[in-house]
Amino acid sequence: MNIQIKRIYEAVSPADGKRILVDRLWPRGVSKARAQLDLWPKELTPSDALRQWYHEDIEQRWDEFQQRYQAELAGQQEALQQLRDLARQEKITLLTAAKNAGKNHAEVLKRILQSGFPRRPAVK
Template identity: 90%
Template structure:
């Protein structure tokens, strides 16, 4: 599979392949024309309740956030499979506005897709 993660604020690259926004909320300061998205599968983003809970204490809640988000993703098998199939055919870039490169939902989603 060819899956990478980028911040939605980074420059668009020729190697991005399909550009998929994986945030529930639209990123501030980015127009739809600037983002050049191919997909925005909101069903694969963390629920509002989970997202808000996690952002209250990112460092302390990371492990539990991963478990809870994986449980939410487990209920979205069809959408996950569609994204897996796409990533097997061509490069996919998961886009997020998250600042923390190592501890964000896009990292969890990427690991789930690669299984």
């Protein structure tokens, strides 16, 4: 799988492959023409409540944010699988406006796409 993360404010490059916005809100100051998106799967972005909670204290809430976001994504298996399938076929770039390069939801999403998790618990 060839998945990279890039800030939406960086220049578009042919090396980006499919450009996928993974933010729930449209980034300020970026036109749709400039963004050159291929997909915007809002169902794979953190919920408004989770995003707002996390941004109150990014450093202290990072570990718990990852767990909560993974729990939200567990209900989005079909959308996750579509991105995994796409990433197996060609390079994809997850685009975000997040300033913190190491502690953002795109990093969590990338890890989940590569690992195949989270999975829904089996029904007994």
